[in-house]
Amino acid sequence: MAVRSSRLRWRAEDSVAQVHRRAPEGSVALTFDDGPHPGSTDRILEVLSELDVRATFFCVGRNARAHPHLVRGIRAEGHAVGSHSLTHPHPRETAPQDLRAEYQQGRGAVAEALGADTPLFRPPHGHLGPVGAVVIRRLGLTTWLWTVDPRDWRPGATVDEIVSVAARAVSGDVVLLHDWVEQAVAPEALDRSATVAALPLIVRAIRERGLRLEALDA
Numbered sequence: 023m024a025v026r027s028s029r030l031r032w033r034a035e036d037s038v039a040q041v042h043r044r045a046p047e048g049s050v051a052l053t054f055d056d057g058p059h060p061g062s063t064d065r066i067l068e069v070l071s072e073l074d075v076r077a078t079f080f081c082v083g084r085n086a087r088a089h090p091h092l093v094r095g096i097r098a099e100g101h102a103v104g105s106h107s108l109t110h111p112h113p114r115e116t117a118p119q120d121l122r123a124e125y126q127q128g129r130g131a132v133a134e135a136l137g138a139d140t141p142l143f144r145p146p147h148g149h150l151g152p153v154g155a156v157v158i159r160r161l162g163l164t165t166w167l168w169t170v171d172p173r174d175w176r177p178g179a180t181v182d183e184i185v186s187v188a189a190r191a192v193s194g195d196v197v198l199l200h201d202w203v204e205q206a207v208a209p210e211a212l213d214r215s216a217t218v219a220a221l222p223l224i225v226r227a228i229r230e231r232g233l234r235l236e237a238l239d240a
């Protein structure tokens with residue numbers, strides 16, 4: 023069994039190395055997790071369109087099923103779409119076979135809403151343990167974590183707090199933002215207006231430093 027266990031470890035480490043990637047040189051990637059949701063995803067799409075910015079949305083499968091028109095709207099605006107599990111469980115608290123089903127069905131639900139498959143993926147909570155790493159490798163998912171976390175999911179996070187972290191992004195950074203919040207710790211976290219208001223300030227600061235804002239590649 024030693025052989026099997028070392029093979030498992032190698033695969034896990036290989037997957038972990040694969041996901042700790044950065045956006046292309048000279049660019050910053052804005053990413054939006056947990057949606058789509060009416061009233062927040064569409065507002066973010068409007069602001070991104072006004073700013074002429076392409077971003078990446080990691081959609082929760084059940085939310086994609088509930089709001090497929092928003093998933094198609096994201097793609098129609100030129101953004102990249104990835105999956106983010108079916109129901110957003112914490113990977114550490116999920117049995118291996120259930121984790122595989124979550125990731126596979128999440129991808130399927132997003133693909134169904136989109137009308138096309140997408141291998142782009144981000145694990146819930148950005149958690150990638152050895153089991154999750156093997157699962158994503160076997161499913162052939164292209165996984166992106168993040169390098170900058172403005173913690174916009176916190177209830178009561180202010181525009182200033184979000185901008186002060188996100189606007190400092192440098193070449194290759196991947197910024198974590200939320201167009202919805204799964205398992206919100208308080209209902210105020212579902213008010214996405216601070217993230218919406220922060221976007222023009224973040225984009226301006228990043229562009230002033232000569233950096234491009236681009237969607238992530240599969």
Ligand SMILES: [Zn+2]
Nearest residue numbers: 055056146147
């Ligand atoms: Zn999430």
